[in-house]
Amino acid sequence: MDKTNKITDLTYISLAAVLIAACSWISVPLTVPFTLQTFAVFCVLELLGGKRGTAAIGLYILLGAVGVPVFAGFTGGVGRLLGTTGGYIIGFVFTGLLYWLGEAVFGEAFSNRSKAGFALRIASLVLGLAVCYAFGTAWFMFVYARQTGAIALGTALSWCVLPFIVPDLIKLGLAVVIAARLRRIIHLR
Numbered sequence: 001m002d003k004t005n006k007i008t009d010l011t012y013i014s015l016a017a018v019l020i021a022a023c024s025w026i027s028v029p030l031t032v033p034f035t036l037q038t039f040a041v042f043c044v045l046e047l048l049g050g051k052r053g054t055a056a057i058g059l060y061i062l063l064g065a066v067g068v069p070v071f072a073g074f075t076g077g078v079g080r081l082l083g084t085t086g087g088y089i090i091g092f093v094f095t096g097l098l099y100w101l102g103e104a105v106f107g108e109a110f111s112n113r114s115k116a117g118f119a120l121r122i123a124s125l126v127l128g129l130a131v132c133y134a135f136g137t138a139w140f141m142f143v144y145a146r147q148t149g150a151i152a153l154g155t156a157l158s159w160c161v162l163p164f165i166v167p168d169l170i171k172l173g174l175a176v177v178i179a180a181r182l183r184r185i186i187h188l189r
Contacts, residue, residue: 016056021070032163039171046179050100087139095128
């Protein structure tokens with residue numbers, strides 16, 4: 001890889017981390033408010049692919065860990081990552097890694113813009129979201145138990161996962177559609 005490609009990759013990764021941060025600041029006030037953070041994660045992976053997308057997610061988390069206010073509510077710091085919802089933020093890395101694994105395993109079929117490639121990418125994102133939920137919920141239960149007391153898995157799921165499934169799937173669908181349109185304009189990959 002030449003120097004120009006490395007600089008281009010670093011630029012895309014940095015811009016994608018900024019996109020994730022900006023979307024984490026946008027809160028949709030419903031009964032259970034949610035941010036557009038997961039939308040940005042899905043969009044970044046679809047636009048940049050697994051390797052650069054995972055790097056962007058990692059950069060976003062690193063920025064937040066050192067105190068840059070990139071997380072929801074303009075917050076940052078290690079304390080946020082070690083708090084009850086930190087596992088969901090860290091879980092985005094697993095979403096990226098699973099997407100990257102899908103690219104590695106399925107190769108051209110994954111990147112292909114055919115129906116099969118589309119189905120593989122969607123399945124990878126849904127599986128990544130499920131792993132993010134699982135990791136985040138386990139983390140939530142551990143931290144919550146240490147701070148307040150143990151809770152049942154069903155309670156944790158009803159607080160942390162069930163209210164977000166439909167909005168997250170809608171965000172996933174929108175991200176895939178928007179990324180496909182953006183790819184026609186911006187030649188990424």
